[in-house]
Amino acid sequence: MRPTVNDIAREAGVSLATVDRVLNGRPGVRDKTIRAVNEAIRTLGYVRNVAAANLARQRIYRFLFVLPDTQTQFVDSLKAAIAEVARGPLAESCQVMVATAPLRDPHAIGAAVQQYRTEFLDGCAIMAHETPDVRDLIIHLKSEGTAVVSLIMDQPQTPRDHFVGIDNEAAGRTAGVLLGRFVGQKPGKVAVVVSSMLARDMVERRLGFDRIMAERFAHLQVLPSVEGHDDRVLTEQITMACLASHPGVVAIYVAGAGTRGVTEAIEKVALPNRPVVVAHELTAHTRAGLVDGAIDAVIAQDVGHLARSALRVLRAKTDRLAIDAGQEQINITVLLRENLSPISARILTAAAE
Amino acid sequence: MRPTVNDIAREAGVSLATVDRVLNGRPGVRDKTIRAVNEAIRTLGYVRNVAAANLARQRIYRFLFVLPDTQTQFVDSLKAAIAEVARGPLAESCQVMVATAPLRDPHAIGAAVQQYRTEFLDGCAIMAHETPDVRDLIIHLKSEGTAVVSLIMDQPQTPRDHFVGIDNEAAGRTAGVLLGRFVGQKPGKVAVVVSSMLARDMVERRLGFDRIMAERFAHLQVLPSVEGHDDRVLTEQITMACLASHPGVVAIYVAGAGTRGVTEAIEKVALPNRPVVVAHELTAHTRAGLVDGAIDAVIAQDVGHLARSALRVLRAKTDRLAIDAGQEQINITVLLRENLSPISARILTAAAE
DNA sequence: ATCATTTTGAGGTACGTCCCTCAAAAATTG
DNA sequence: CAATTTTTGAGGGACGTACCTCAAAATGAT
Numbered sequence: 001m002r003p004t005v006n007d008i009a010r011e012a013g014v015s016l017a018t019v020d021r022v023l024n025g026r027p028g029v030r031d032k033t034i035r036a037v038n039e040a041i042r043t044l045g046y047v048r049n050v051a052a053a054n055l056a057r058q059r060i061y062r063f064l065f066v067l068p069d070t071q072t073q074f075v076d077s078l079k080a081a082i083a084e085v086a087r088g089p090l091a092e093s094c095q096v097m098v099a100t101a102p103l104r105d106p107h108a109i110g111a112a113v114q115q116y117r118t119e120f121l122d123g124c125a126i127m128a129h130e131t132p133d134v135r136d137l138i139i140h141l142k143s144e145g146t147a148v149v150s151l152i153m154d155q156p157q158t159p160r161d162h163f164v165g166i167d168n169e170a171a172g173r174t175a176g177v178l179l180g181r182f183v184g185q186k187p188g189k190v191a192v193v194v195s196s197m198l199a200r201d202m203v204e205r206r207l208g209f210d211r212i213m214a215e216r217f218a219h220l221q222v223l224p225s226v227e228g229h230d231d232r233v234l235t236e237q238i239t240m241a242c243l244a245s246h247p248g249v250v251a252i253y254v255a256g257a258g259t260r261g262v263t264e265a266i267e268k269v270a271l272p273n274r275p276v277v278v279a280h281e282l283t284a285h286t287r288a289g290l291v292d293g294a295i296d297a298v299i300a301q302d303v304g305h306l307a308r309s310a311l312r313v314l315r316a317k318t319d320r321l322a323i324d325a326g327q328e329q330i331n332i333t334v335l336l337r338e339n340l341s342p343i344s345a346r347i348l349t350a351a352a353e
Numbered sequence: 354m355r356p357t358v359n360d361i362a363r364e365a366g367v368s369l370a371t372v373d374r375v376l377n378g379r380p381g382v383r384d385k386t387i388r389a390v391n392e393a394i395r396t397l398g399y400v401r402n403v404a405a406a407n408l409a410r411q412r413i414y415r416f417l418f419v420l421p422d423t424q425t426q427f428v429d430s431l432k433a434a435i436a437e438v439a440r441g442p443l444a445e446s447c448q449v450m451v452a453t454a455p456l457r458d459p460h461a462i463g464a465a466v467q468q469y470r471t472e473f474l475d476g477c478a479i480m481a482h483e484t485p486d487v488r489d490l491i492i493h494l495k496s497e498g499t500a501v502v503s504l505i506m507d508q509p510q511t512p513r514d515h516f517v518g519i520d521n522e523a524a525g526r527t528a529g530v531l532l533g534r535f536v537g538q539k540p541g542k543v544a545v546v547v548s549s550m551l552a553r554d555m556v557e558r559r560l561g562f563d564r565i566m567a568e569r570f571a572h573l574q575v576l577p578s579v580e581g582h583d584d585r586v587l588t589e590q591i592t593m594a595c596l597a598s599h600p601g602v603v604a605i606y607v608a609g610a611g612t613r614g615v616t617e618a619i620e621k622v623a624l625p626n627r628p629v630v631v632a633h634e635l636t637a638h639t640r641a642g643l644v645d646g647a648i649d650a651v652i653a654q655d656v657g658h659l660a661r662s663a664l665r666v667l668r669a670k671t672d673r674l675a676i677d678a679g680q681e682q683i684n685i686t687v688l689l690r691e692n693l694s695p696i697s698a699r700i701l702t703a704a705a706e
Numbered sequence: 707a708t709c710a711t712t713t714t715g716a717g718g719t720a721c722g723t724c725c726c727t728c729a730a731a732a733a734t735t736g
Numbered sequence: 737c738a739a740t741t742t743t744t745g746a747g748g749g750a751c752g753t754a755c756c757t758c759a760a761a762a763t764g765a766t
Binding site: 014015016017018021028029030033052054055056057058 | 742743744745746747750751752753
Binding site: 049050051052054055081084088089092167170171173174176177178181182184185208212302304308324325326327329331332333334336337338339340341343346 | 402403404405407408434437441442445520523524526527529530531534535537538561565655657661677678679680682684685686687689690691692693694696699
């Protein structure tokens with residue numbers, strides 16, 4: 001049987017009230033007594049019964065997700081995943097809110113969050129570019145006692161508690177290896193399409209990709225990035241322009257959103273051989289592309305896992321509990337036509353509504 | 354605020370005791386009343402507060418994991434993962450036990466489980482070959498009201514509640530595509546090393562592998578499986594024999610345990626070119642192989658996820674709750690040197706103790 | 707209508723924690 | 737040493753559910 005607060009009281013030779021004061025950091029306890037209680041906690045190996053605690057305190061955690069307002073399939077599926085998790089048992093006694101703000105207007109993010117700060121926020125998960133405004137926002141939130149995690153794109157220069165997302169440099173390297181090995185020995189050019197070089201995830205992916213290409217596939221010439229700004233039409237145009245001005249493209253790495261624009265551009269510009277295409281994120285479109293052969297590999301992160309992990313970490317941080325590194329590690333998922341799960345199809349169509 | 358049992362009582366116009374009897378399936382309630390209560394539950398959207406319920410009933414779930422007693426690194430890491438999960442918050446009010454039994458002796462499994470059945474088991478996760486004995490065991494457990502999940506290897510011909518593991522045919526196909534594309538255009542032979550063709554996962558992987566090879570890589574000749582029976586020395590011997598009798602092997606698919614035996618055989622039989630090696634499961638050895646280039650790709654399943662998922666599913670089934678398909682889906686993880694996470698190294702070395 | 711039986715209600719205690727009050731004890735101050 | 741302040745103890749109610757008892761009410765059978 002697990003020790004309870006009563007056991008601690010007995011062990012420490014104090015009353016229940018005192019144990020409670022120590023456990024919940026209430027004032028009016030001598031240092032000596034605090035130490036005695038902590039000692040009892042340690043020797044008995046006491047762990048607070050979180051279920052009972054939450055039951056008693058009727059606490060509602062207020063968590064806010066801040067997402068870009070871009071209408072990309074990936075962000076949509078992330079939103080759907082968050083909504084689903086918010087309905088599930090993980091969000092027990094949590095109020096999960098979602099704010100959206102334009103990625104390119106740094107001031108808008110602060111404004112969007114401001115609306116939710118009229119009441120105290122327990123935690124905040126932020127997916128945003130690494131700008132001074134966002135940095136200040138995170139610093140401010142932390143100073144108020146709000147737990148903060150960065151989502152998808154890290155904010156390493158800030159005091160955020162945790163980063164929920166993949167190692168983007170490793171993802172870029174992985175994409176590079178697959179692309180390079182799939183192309184084989186034949187020399188040629190490789191086009192790289194990103195969302196925006198202002199986005200840290202894009203920069204890191206590109207960095208990892210370039211490193212591996214230089215190191216292992218020197219016979220492939222990597223072209224400068226073209227930026228699609230998460231816009232399908234624009235991405236299609238610039239991809240077409242890129243393919244037109246650079247004959248001999250044998251592969252395309254789509255490091256950001258806009259894969260639809262890229263595949264459509266490929267269809268229109270009749271290349272002699274279909275280029276190898278490696279893209280990011282599992283969406284209805286990239287899934288279809290894998291199935292019909294328009295895309296060779298997709299580097300993905302599980303949005304369900306992202307949403308659950310962000311929630312779990314925010315909760316753990318608010319309660320000052322340890323997190324399970326293994327469980328919160330977001331894996332770089334390599335998807336080929338052959339390992340697409342049937343479930344993902346169901347989830348993606350459900351998210352599309 | 355979420356509705357409570359009191360709200361249901363009021364809504365249905367009955368007493369708390371009656372609601373309680375309906376909720377917990379106790380006898381002595383008229384059908385008409387049961388329907389009225391259920392109706393109230395439905396209209397109010399009542400969901401039982403699991404935390405409060407477990408607190409009140411002081412219930413200890415008894416769960417048993419049945420694993421093979423083979424000393425492979427994969428099974429060891431799975432054991433470590435189970436032990437870790439058993440210590441974590443997911444195993445709150447759970448008693449998690451692990452029994453081991455020789456895979457090749459079907460009677461031993463029943464005997465191993467018998468020891469734990471002196472008290473009632475709430476749930477059982479079984480990793481075993483698909484034999485009549487195991488089938489009978491599962492049927493028996495289910496008839497007693499024990500929740501059963503199959504682990505790693507499915508038991509589709511039994512009334513198990515759920516399968517916790519990857520789609521092994523898809524895994525075989527994935528291995529095949531990677532191997533085929535990594536080899537490139539050059540023709541040659543492909544050796545396949547399995548644990549045992551009695552194991553369903555091996556058979557399924559081999560099936561998926563063969564399908565994709567026939568379909569997309571007809572220039573590669575796939576050799577018959579050699580069986581290593583999870584024994585490193587034996588695996589090394591038969592692999593060497595295979596390589597000796599079949600010149601022109603350009604790739605090896607290690608569908609089962611014993612990757613160490615295979616890589617050692619490769620080193621000893623000096624082949625003209627290093628063959629492409631695709632193996633299964635992330636272990637200290639396959640990880641090292643990826644890093645030093647002896648292995649090209651590893652198809653893995655996250656043992657932490659397996660352990661957590663099995664536990665969550667067993668709990669959900671005992672409580673007759675729904676499971677989150679997205680969360681319980683075990684992904685086929687493709688690992689290359691480039692997307693190995695630093696965390697996995699820590700975990701693997703920790704598991705090695 | 708009477709009896710036996712089934713169904714229902716009322717009430718209680720418990721789980722482990724939080725949070726509150728009030729008084730008693732101990733420590734500190736002048 | 738007394739007065740003051742700080743620290744501690746004792747106790748209780750609450751959260752939502754489980755599970756128990758006993759009596760009352762409703763129902764069914766005769």
